[in-house]
Amino acid sequence: MAAISREEVAHLARLSRLAVTEEELQTFAGQLDVILQSVARVGEVTAADIPPTSHSVPLTNVLREDVVVPCLTPAEALSGAPDVEEQRFRVPRILDEEA
Amino acid sequence: MSDVTRMTATEVAALVAGGEASAVEVTRAHLDRIAEVDDRVHAFLHVDTEGALAAARDVDARRAAGEPLGPLAGVPVAVKDVLTTRGVPTTAGSKILENWRPPYDSTIVTRLRAAGTVPIGKTNMDEFAMGSSTEYSAYGPTNNPWDLGRIPGGSGGGSAAALAAYEAPLAIGSDTGGSIRQPGAVTGTVGAKPTYGGTSRYGLIAFSSSLDTPGPCARTVEDAALLHAVIGGHDPRDSTSIPAPVPDVVAAARLGATGDLTGVRLGIVTQFSGEGAEPGVLAAFRESVDTLTKLGAEVVEVSCPHFEYALPAYYLIAPSECSSNLARFDGVRFGLRVGDDGVKSLEEVMSLTRDQGFGPEVKRRIILGTYALSSGYYDAYYGQAQKVRTLITRDFTAAFEQVDVLISPTTPFVAFPFGSRTGDPYQMYLADLYTIPTNLYGGPAISVPCGLSEGLPVGLQIMAPTMADDRMYRVAAALESAVGTFTPPAL
Numbered sequence: 001m002a003a004i005s006r007e008e009v010a011h012l013a014r015l016s017r018l019a020v021t022e023e024e025l026q027t028f029a030g031q032l033d034v035i036l037q038s039v040a041r042v043g044e045v046t047a048a049d050i051p052p053t054s055h056s057v058p059l060t061n062v063l064r065e066d067v068v069v070p071c072l073t074p075a076e077a078l079s080g081a082p083d084v085e086e087q088r089f090r091v092p093r094i095l096d097e098e099a
Numbered sequence: 100m101s102d103v104t105r106m107t108a109t110e111v112a113a114l115v116a117g118g119e120a121s122a123v124e125v126t127r128a129h130l131d132r133i134a135e136v137d138d139r140v141h142a143f144l145h146v147d148t149e150g151a152l153a154a155a156r157d158v159d160a161r162r163a164a165g166e167p168l169g170p171l172a173g174v175p176v177a178v179k180d181v182l183t184t185r186g187v188p189t190t191a192g193s194k195i196l197e198n199w200r201p202p203y204d205s206t207i208v209t210r211l212r213a214a215g216t217v218p219i220g221k222t223n224m225d226e227f228a229m230g231s232s233t234e235y236s237a238y239g240p241t242n243n244p245w246d247l248g249r250i251p252g253g254s255g256g257g258s259a260a261a262l263a264a265y266e267a268p269l270a271i272g273s274d275t276g277g278s279i280r281q282p283g284a285v286t287g288t289v290g291a292k293p294t295y296g297g298t299s300r301y302g303l304i305a306f307s308s309s310l311d312t313p314g315p316c317a318r319t320v321e322d323a324a325l326l327h328a329v330i331g332g333h334d335p336r337d338s339t340s341i342p343a344p345v346p347d348v349v350a351a352a353r354l355g356a357t358g359d360l361t362g363v364r365l366g367i368v369t370q371f372s373g374e375g376a377e378p379g380v381l382a383a384f385r386e387s388v389d390t391l392t393k394l395g396a397e398v399v400e401v402s403c404p405h406f407e408y409a410l411p412a413y414y415l416i417a418p419s420e421c422s423s424n425l426a427r428f429d430g431v432r433f434g435l436r437v438g439d440d441g442v443k444s445l446e447e448v449m450s451l452t453r454d455q456g457f458g459p460e461v462k463r464r465i466i467l468g469t470y471a472l473s474s475g476y477y478d479a480y481y482g483q484a485q486k487v488r489t490l491i492t493r494d495f496t497a498a499f500e501q502v503d504v505l506i507s508p509t510t511p512f513v514a515f516p517f518g519s520r521t522g523d524p525y526q527m528y529l530a531d532l533y534t535i536p537t538n539l540y541g542g543p544a545i546s547v548p549c550g551l552s553e554g555l556p557v558g559l560q561i562m563a564p565t566m567a568d569d570r571m572y573r574v575a576a577a578l579e580s581a582v583g584t585f586t587p588p589a590l
Binding site for chain 2: 012036082
């Protein structure tokens, strides 16, 4: 049985905000199925008492003193944006026609 | 002055320091070499001629003023396009960042500039560092200088090819699953992945944050160690940066270059005994083991029973972190925006932008990561993969109680022809079979050229305990002193 169906791939693409084509869906479904069947082996050796490791070094929050320091100007911070208005990122409208 | 493009970084720096050549002359020689060969190699996505010459002029001015220069001052360095460079295009090999000019430098680049090295341009790479062949760059592949019809390894194929084509004596890469070591192996160059947290990730465009490690690429072990010393060390801007000094990797490389490994214990991993590897790669590896033994090292076999699960675990963890990290590329703050016609909604614009901005490997991994993290599958996939990570760490810890370093081939095969693995992603993933365990563990590893198979380079990998980066440089330099370096055919 396939580990992942074409419909599931379509659903995941929607969740990922990827407007994939029919052809891509077909290709990805086959490839992801092979990959998932290969990686499912991770469950073979993992007993319940083994703690998971998310990171190889201990993580600590880095907080600096609350002091004003020079930083990017608004123009620099917005320099890579596709569209800008009144010193802000300009985004397309959020609600569609029906909403 | 003989051809500076053929010299090591150490030699180039000595020329500049001694006044036998100016940094500007050195930089122009490399810019000329790039102009001569890069249309065939395609190692660079952007050559920063003006910035490089300005940096070189600054070094020359400092020398003329009698200021002390660092050990790599005046040496050109190529930078993988995944590291931000202020005002210089940074694309991570993706259309979604085409023409993006970051407003800040990554810490690695800041340190390169402070050391007086000359950042000469940005090198080609698999999109967002996802790939093992540089065939997934949105700007076309890089060609291996050893054979232009073959891959230069990935994802840092551009950095490795720039070295092998004598376009730069030094380069910077990033290694998430082998992206420094694997291109090093298939181009006959040296690539080192430092201890995770030993080099800063600030300004490194994130792929898999718990694995990504920037590091040095060079044509000799000593050059790699010198570059490692320049870029390494604690960075308060990176919460994963280790607050401890970098071991003296340069001294270790120089000690190794004496060719004496008496008292050093090397472990060969039983599980890497050769299944799936090409006979020529295994032959070169076995010959290297004999060489290391003759240099005085003791070689023992060590079992790491969970290494065979490293590849599956990696291909769950890395895509999961990628699906999260790449959510920021939504057409709002960076580069490309598609479909903003005043009719389509924000969500539609985001979906169209990401579809057209990302290539197939990136999409595949985003979808795979979204699946592995989704409700109902998290425990079966991502959770199990994180447990495998624990088991692999335990394997390394147990191994390093018996030996000083572990050795293996870097890659199971030599550079393969373009297109021969792109149809089957899992076959492509096997290219990183030997390199991935160290990324899951966090320790350092280096690839050093150890021989040829079918006229193509083979790399030997040396893995060390975390924060013992010096150990791998010693062994790598010793092997290099015995087998020499390997020169590709003339381009």
